Amino acid sequence: MYMILSLPGTDILTPWAFSKHLEYTWTRAAILTQFVQAGSESSPCELDQRTPLLSSHGSLCTQSFGGTYSGHSNATSPKNMGHGDHVVDQVARSLYVGYRNNATMDPAWFAAVETICMLNGCAMIHEALDTQIMKSYIWLQTVDGSIQQVEQEIAMFCPMICHEVIQKGMGSSKNYAISLPQQVNPAVLSLILDYCRFHQVPGRSNKERKSFDEKFIRMDTKRLCELTSAADSLQLKPLVDLTSRALARIIEGKAPEEIREIFHLPDDLTEEEKLEPLKNATDDPRIRLLNRLYAKKRKELKEREKLKNVEVDEELVDDRSVDDLLSFINGDDGDSKGIKTSKSKRKNRRRKDLLKSTSAHEATKNHNKESNGLNSVCRSAEVGQILPGVDATTNLQDVEDDIFPNKNEFDDGDIDDEIDPTLKEKIDREVEDFARRLNSDWPERMQEILSLGQEKKPVHLSLNGKGS
């Protein structure tokens, strides 16, 4: 007698026939138990040679296993049903345990086991099997080597994974986990799975999906780039489109330096390339002047950088001493005020330095002198005015106003380094801007460019809207 177990929905024995079989197949149940155990321990099964029971990687296969067990005449007696029950229960448990231990289970076996359980009232096992087995998982391995299992319907949303599962049969167990492309690290994978988890549910309205997408896309640019690469490697086109569009929106309307900043790109185009359009224009002495101006600006910036670095070193020394003095003299009350004023002092010092340095290299020397002088002025001011707390600050303000008439030009802020980069940014923007203007607005802008030094605000390009 043969017991053929086939895929659910096709050729399953009727319950009656099945139970008839069971009457005669309690030994088969024993066989089942044996080879399930054999499967998890990978020891050979001492059974009929004609029954290949284990596939190469330890999964139970649907095989028709034959052999008459005529020798077991007591199988026919109804008494053996009880015995059979027990064995079946054992089988079911073994299968369940085997599954839990990550042995691969063919869905057909589970269907069969479920039927057995139903017929024989092993309700508990039935339930356990139902929840565990019917939900199948796919095993994925990310580039860092970590392996995780993901619900089948979610993972199969990605065409690449789907392909691996169907065409190559991968992903069925830990040992046979699908290796994901190198662009997919665990963090990005979890994002992608979130996306898949939402969208694979068929019953969602377009509005819901759209609103999910909009919220989903809100992340920093670096993460967005990673996500785009990863989605592309998994061939998940809807997500690639979504992220591409988001990145396109980020780039739109930005100047080259801003784009460089966002994507951490090197500033490796030569000045010549940036001013390239001029190469094609007539050979004009004004072009050479422009190149010179640009180079000069860059030089100035570098100088300022150097100064700032020097300044920082000196400042630390200075500030510490002032602070020390203040805290020593003031104690608790004047502390906050003292700190504030010292901060603004730092700013003012720098402002003054920047203004000074535009003229010449001597600025370095001047600056040192200045800061020292300032420091002593401030110190004496502080020391002199410590006791009347309110007066101290107002007096200091007056002092500052005298020395730094251009205070209002810059923004006040709590961060010490804000002024320098702002100015640098401004200059950078100016330079980039006129390079851009040269690209498109060349003849008209020549005058403006020549009077570059007097320009305060970059004038916006008067280009007509968007091209398609």
Place this chain on the structure above:
Amino acid sequence: KQSKAKVRSEELNSCFEKLLTVAAGNSGVGVRMEGAVITEWKDIPMELLLRIVPLVDDRTAIVASGVCCGWRDAICFGLTQLSLSWCRKNMNNLVLSLAPKFTRLQTLILRQEYPQLEDNAVEAIANFCHDIQELDLSKSFKLSDHSLYALARGCPNITKLNISGCTSFSDGALEYLTNFCQKLKILNLCGCVKAATDHALQAIGQNCKMLQSLNLGWCDNVGDIGVMSLAYGCPDLKCLDLCGCVRITDDSVIALADKCLHLRSLDLYYCRNITDRAMYSLAHSRVNNKPSLWQSMKGRYDEEGLRSLNISQCTALTPSAVQTLCDTFPALHTCSGRHTLVMSGCLSLTSVHCACAVQAHRTLNTIPHTAH
């Protein structure tokens, strides 16, 4: 010319590869090349950048090409479509600076609101962008024949050319162009009065065998000889606009009806010389040329025939002829929904109706009045 282009692309490829080795050295991130595709480059891989660039507007694409070497190379390598119609003053300089960079352009739209483009820019395009297939130079009033000569030499792959409004082109230059650009499928010569002469049309008929769409609007030098040579030379002709070509007579239409069996759209606005003869010829040619049943199954026979016809101001036409035409071509409609048979200004033709208009009218009358 071709070897020059090859050398350039080789140059570009080697530049690409050099850049990659530099980047690999600097960034510490592995750079892989699979064939010619780079798979890793800092934050955005190049093939993804090329997926993003088509999504942004043209100005941003140009700006992006000046961000860094990597982006410049990727965009110059991958950008195939560009429109500069948003330029108001400096399109010429922009083209001059971009043509050498974007050598792989296939579609370039340079339609101008204000005339800016000059010959040197078109020459630059012809020198660098040999892959151009679609070029729109409409309203380039400043261009001269030099541009056409340059295009002829540099852009042999052009399939779609729009030079409408370029009034300074002469027919000699256009003939020269057609000699070299034989792949032309769509040509717009609307308003090119000097260029669109019978001579030029003869050249087109001889050289541009793949022509499908031709716009000769307001080219009043066009006569029967030109259109007839066109009909004989371009059997694939589907759309022909003869709006304002006042010298045309029935002979042109008869030739078209005879030879251009795929004709779908015909515009004869203001062609006062057209009479019923032309209408009947169109109708008859369709009937005569209808193949047997099994042949039509093959799908070569255009089931619908004429889909659009404009005979406005063709006051010599009579209702019977036009009605015959309307009946022969199922796609010609006079009903408000699909007004494809346009007869404005033909007061005698108000009685002509398409089948569905008649049907609607009938249905309206046959509905029993059960209201009360």
